[in-house]
Amino acid sequence: MKNSTSDLNYLLHLDRDFVLDASVIYQKYLPLFTLLTIRPMIFYILLSKATLMSADLRLGYFINQVAVLLHELNFCFLYRMHVIAPYAALYCDGPICRIGLPHSLLMALLSLTVIWTIPTFLFILMRMHQRVIANTKSILRFSTSSQVIILVFLTFLLSLNVFGFGYFSENCDDCDELEKMPDLAWVIERGGTLFLYGPPGKGHHFQGETIILSITLATVGIFIAVITVNTARTMSAQSVLLASKTQQAQNRLIRVFFWQLAGVNVCYIIPLALMLLATVIDYTFIDSRIIAAVRFVLVPFFSLEGTQLSLIFLFKNPVHRKILNYVFRHTILRQKSIVTPFESVRHVTEFRSAFPTAQQSIPIIVKTVY
Known part of the structure; x- marks a missing residue:
């Protein structure tokens, strides 16, 4: 590549010479790795009769996993994005950005899978919360129709960003001059598509989408905060009233989801906000x-959203760990056992209490033969 030995502003020569190539390789193989390892385990648990998960939560998690799988394939494999901070610019090195599609269509298709991982997560949050406050007089107890209305409204609000990403995705008016700068010329020479919204802090047309996204994240963030705080307070108040085993089982379920919520902030909200920060600041x-340093880690962190959600789902829940342990021993180590991942009646009792609508017939391990 031309000028491969010259230094660029903001250490962009490191991106040109090393980081971008490494990021492309990482993004190329991440979806393949998760598709062959983590996803099958998730779907096995969700389809297993031993999950003790109610039908609505099972469906919510299943659709969420499909959504994050599509997001990984789209963002990492088809697009392979890279942030050109501090410029208000994003670079796409993936195959879909090398066939001459217009910027508006490319950004709309990209944002579609980025945005649509959120509604399924909100559905799970809503159902979790309603279960916790089911026996209380909280004003946040909603009827089924009210829950549907809230989720439809939030989904509509999120969907506006698909329109915004497509409509405001035109390059800035002086992009021809900016592309001649050494800091950006190497990207043009590389091929792919450069979404050049402007110099640092001046996103020009794209600032319209930045405003829409900010309003959306603020609204959804307030909803999540209210639901989360109310859930925590209710669980704390119920800790004295409920039987210890019931409370422990329910707390474990909610705690896993809160871990996932924290992961969404680290691997989704914060990276997405920082990616677009250069359009306004x-x-x-x-x-x-x-x-x-921040530029180097934004895309790797953002692309891990689905992976971290799945890993927390698998390994922070003791029942899921037991299911995986059983499958590993039964299929990999070839240990013979009666078909069930549970090793004690205690887990069945606890989770029946935590999931009143769960299936009533639960297989229990009687004997394991080594």
Whole structure:
């Protein structure tokens, strides 16, 4: 590549010479790895009769897993994005960005899977919350129709961003001049598609979508915060009233989801906000090493959203760990046992209490033969 030995502003020569290539390889193989390892385990648990999960939560998690799978395939494999911070620019190195599609269509298709992982997560949050407060007089107890209305409204609000990403995705008016700058010329030479919205802090047309996204995230964030705080307070108040085993089982379920909620902030909300920050704020006054370090990790963190959700689902829940342990021993180590992942009646009792609508027939291990 031309000028491969020259240094660029904001350490962008590191992206040109090393980081971008490494990021492309990482994004190329991440969906393949999760598709062959983590996803089958998730779907096995969700389709297993031993999950003790009610039908609505099972459906919510199943659709959520499909959504994050499509997001991984789309974002990592088809697009392979890279942030050109502190410029208000995103670079797409994937195959879909090399066939001449217009910017508006490319960004609309990208945002579709990015945005649509959220409604399924909100559905799970809503159902979890309603279960916790089912026996209380909380004003946040909603009828089924009210829950549907709330979720439809939030989904509609999120869907506006698909329109916004497509409509406001035009390059800035002076993009031809900016593309001649050494900091950006190497990206043009590489091929693919450069979404160039403007110089640092000036997103020009794309600032319209930044405003829509900010309003959306604020609204959804308030909803999540209210539901989360109310859930925590209700669980704390019920800890004295409920039997210990029932409370422990329910707390474990909610705790797993709260871990996932924290993961969404780290691997989705924060990276997405930082990716678009350069469209409204010029932060070139910050040390270039800090800008480069943040730039290097944004896409890897963002692409891990689905993976971290799945890993928490698998390994933070003791019942899911037992199911996986059983499958591993039964299929990999070839240990013979009566078909069930449970090793004690205690787990069945606890989870029946936590899931009143769960199936009534639960297989229990009677004997394991080594």
